[in-house]
Amino acid sequence: AQSVTQPDIHITVSEGASLELRCNYSYGATPYLFWYVQSPGQGLQLLLKYFSGDTLVQGIKGFEAEFKRSQSSFNLRKPSVHWSDAAEYFCAVGPFLGGNKLTFGTGTQLKVEL
């Protein structure tokens, strides 16, 4: 069965500092990998996705993520965090064929100190 682990429940960074959110997945085949962001009262918004090809993917809002097959990881990074980035971030995995249900991690709550 597929699963996603986000080991950090809460992370606090100072505005302007760099950010890395960790994600490890377990999946029996080539997965689709995603990062979503959820702000209070808002729906989940897709930041970026990885299907194949270049293992460093760029997303919206200045975020990027790197797929490392050997480590089963898909960590999210941002070089300089803005106060508006404070939100909850979810890593998710989906099947390679069919594109049906997503399996989400438990999320990482990001707090940004001014």
Next chain:
Amino acid sequence: DTGVSQNPRHKITKRGQNVTFRCDPISEHNRLYWYRQTLGQGPEFLTYFQNEAQLEKSRLLSDRFSAERPKGSFSTLEIQRTEQGDSAMYLCASSSAPGLGYNEQFFGPGTRLTVL
């Protein structure tokens, strides 16, 4: 606004009552998904439709839960005889049907259910 909409946004009910939520997907999307998100957890898949056909249901979807998409447009999720454990955010998402590959799921703002 052409995004996914959900109504109501909040619902408070007493244990044992029935509740129904509605989801209106993006109009050209033929796939519709329901997820449940409890406090401190990520969303968990419940079920999905392609047009009016319900193609997959999670084991989380007990017999007290029923979802419909009668004309392949909006969908309803009904919970009968609610229990306190049903308190959660219920999320709806829609996408176009993928050929080979994956099409992005667009999420609505959710319906927050509180069972007293």
